[in-house]
Amino acid sequence: xxxxxxxxxxxxxxxxxxxxxxxxxxxxxxxxxxxxxxxxxxxxxxxxxxxxxxxxxxxxxxxxxxxxxxxxxxxxxxxxxxxxxxxxxxxxxxxxxxxxxxxxxxxxxxxxxxxxxxxxxxxxxxxxxxxxxxxxxxxxxxxxxxxxxxxxxxxxxxxxxxxxxxxxxxxxxxxxxxxxxxxxxxxxxxxxxxxxxxxxxxxxxxxxxxx
Amino acid sequence: xxxxxxxxxxxxxxxxxxxxxxxxxxxxxxxxxxxxxxxxxxxxxxxxxxxxxxxxxxxxxxxxxxxxxxxxxxxxxxxxxxxxxxxxxxxxxxxxxxxxxxxxxxxxxxxxxxxxxxxxxxxxxxxxxxxxxxxxxxxxxxxxxxxxxxxxxxxxxxxxxxxxxxxxxxxxxxxxxxxxxxxxxxxxxxxxxxxxxxxxxxxxxxxxxxx
Numbered sequence: 001x002x003x004x005x006x007x008x009x010x011x012x013x014x015x016x017x018x019x020x021x022x023x024x025x026x027x028x029x030x031x032x033x034x035x036x037x038x039x040x041x042x043x044x045x046x047x048x049x050x051x052x053x054x055x056x057x058x059x060x061x062x063x064x065x066x067x068x069x070x071x072x073x074x075x076x077x078x079x080x081x082x083x084x085x086x087x088x089x090x091x092x093x094x095x096x097x098x099x100x101x102x103x104x105x106x107x108x109x110x111x112x113x114x115x116x117x118x119x120x121x122x123x124x125x126x127x128x129x130x131x132x133x134x135x136x137x138x139x140x141x142x143x144x145x146x147x148x149x150x151x152x153x154x155x156x157x158x159x160x161x162x163x164x165x166x167x168x169x170x171x172x173x174x175x176x177x178x179x180x181x182x183x184x185x186x187x188x189x190x191x192x193x194x195x196x197x198x199x200x201x202x203x204x205x206x207x208x209x210x211x
Numbered sequence: 212x213x214x215x216x217x218x219x220x221x222x223x224x225x226x227x228x229x230x231x232x233x234x235x236x237x238x239x240x241x242x243x244x245x246x247x248x249x250x251x252x253x254x255x256x257x258x259x260x261x262x263x264x265x266x267x268x269x270x271x272x273x274x275x276x277x278x279x280x281x282x283x284x285x286x287x288x289x290x291x292x293x294x295x296x297x298x299x300x301x302x303x304x305x306x307x308x309x310x311x312x313x314x315x316x317x318x319x320x321x322x323x324x325x326x327x328x329x330x331x332x333x334x335x336x337x338x339x340x341x342x343x344x345x346x347x348x349x350x351x352x353x354x355x356x357x358x359x360x361x362x363x364x365x366x367x368x369x370x371x372x373x374x375x376x377x378x379x380x381x382x383x384x385x386x387x388x389x390x391x392x393x394x395x396x397x398x399x400x401x402x403x404x405x406x407x408x409x410x411x412x413x414x415x416x417x418x419x420x421x422x
Contacts, residue, residue, distance in 0.1 A: 008413075011413055011416050011417075012413050014412070014413075014416070015408065015409040015412035015413055016393070016409060018412070019391060019392070019393070019406070019408075019409065020393055023368075023392060023393075040393055040395070041393050042393075077416065078412045078415055078416050079415045079416060079418060080412055080415055084411075084415060086411075092308075093307065093308035093311045093312065094308045094312070096304065096308070097303075097304035097305045097307065097308040098407070100304045101304070101305070101407075103391050103406075103407075103408060104407075104408060107408045107412070108408070108411070108412060108415065109408065109411055149418055150411065150414065150415065150418075152407070157234075173414075173418055174411070174414035174415065174417075174418060176407055176410050176411055176414070180230060180314050181230070181234060182227070182230070182231055182234075182251055182252050182253075184251070190414045190417055190418075192410035192411070192413060192414055193410075194405055194407060194410060195230070195314075196309070196312075196314075196315075196363070196387055196405060197226065197230075197314060197315060197318045197319070197320065198223075198226040198227060198230065199387050199403035199404075199405060200295075200297075200319070200320050200361065200385070200387055200403070201225070201226035201229070201289045201291055201318070201319060202219075202222055202223050202225075202226055202403060203361065203384075203385035203387070203401045203403055204289055204290045204291055204295060204319065204361065204385065205222050205225070205288065205289050205290060206222075206385075206401055207290060207360055207361075207384055207385060207401075
């Protein structure tokens with residue numbers, strides 16, 4: 001099966017299914033149905049069955065899905081059975097929060113290097129980890145040496161494009177960009193954006209009445 | 212025009228257009244075209260013209276868009292001409308980063324109260340702001356007293372649903388949820404989710420070769 005044949009909007013829902021299944025497993029549940037999963041997620045059960053059918057048969061009519069089995073399958077499909085080592089660029093407040101974040105564990109990602117260009121931050125360690133902030137001037141060689149493919153970009157907007165160019169030069173193929181700016185990036189590199197204001201504005205559009 | 216008639220996917224692109232236009236304005240540019248905007252964003256110019264046409268006529272054939280005028284119109288459509296006062300719940304690493312974040316200014320949002328249930332955090336001030344962490348036990352009354360409609364949720368996953376229920380009880384109509392869990396929320400309340408792992412997994416799906 002070629003990943004290019006799957007609509008990206010379907011791909012985008014798979015991590016949400018995986019997260020909900022993990023939650024159910026954590027709560028001790030062993031079996032679920034597209035109906036139950038759909039109710040948790042506000043997605044129709046037909047949509048869930050259709051999305052999963054792109055990748056195979058994961059449940060039986062009437063008996064539902066084995067949660068652990070379906071989780072394993074989704075992890076394979078999303079290529080997070082093992083952990084991706086990740087580079088983090090930017091050690092401001094957000095970079096610091098990401099460096100501490102324990103929500104990457106068991107979900108396929110581990111930050112292995114952090115870069116910043118601020119001399120007062122270089123050499124700093126992240127409590128509770130073995131991470132030490134490295135000089136951004138060494139970024140390209142350090143990323144190449146580790147053959148990293150995934151990076152998180154948490155630098156100010158006016159530095160983001162320049163850093164992104166270096167990440168691409170270093171061989172990064174997926175960038176999670178927290179800077180509130182659109183990046184110009186070669187087609188073969190994927191970018192995902194996280195900007196809280198974009199999400200907030202998408203909600204206020206619907207809010208009637210006085211501010 | 213009724214906001215219910217506009218596809219949500221179109222609504223979701225408007226903040227991205229607004230952000231790109233703001234960037235152009237910051238760079239001193241006064242006029243743009245759907246072609247130029249589309250090239251910046253990797254969106255077709257036809258798509259941009261079609262999206263904007265839901266709301267009126269904002270440019271003239273051949274002369275393009277006046278950037279400041281289009282920004283003002285988008286700000287009105289998204290209801291961010293004025294600032295929404297926002298409640299932030301959770302003063303962990305992420306809450307702290309959000310409390311410090313200066314990217315809300317001029318984009319329609321201002322954090323006006325922060326809550327946490329940890330006695331060691333209550334009373335703490337956020338450097339550079341007039342914010343002081345309040346006791347989460349007072350959350351419902353404090354949100355009601357300020358008539359807040361928008362909240363950001365930055366608490367651990369196993370607390371998120373309980374806090375969300377209180378936010379709804381307090382009258383909040385839009386929740387930006389950073390906890391990696393789907394919330395069960397009345398239909399009239401909007402939720403947007405930010406979970407870095409969801410975005411990362413959406414990229415690794417496409418990454419071929421060895422991890």
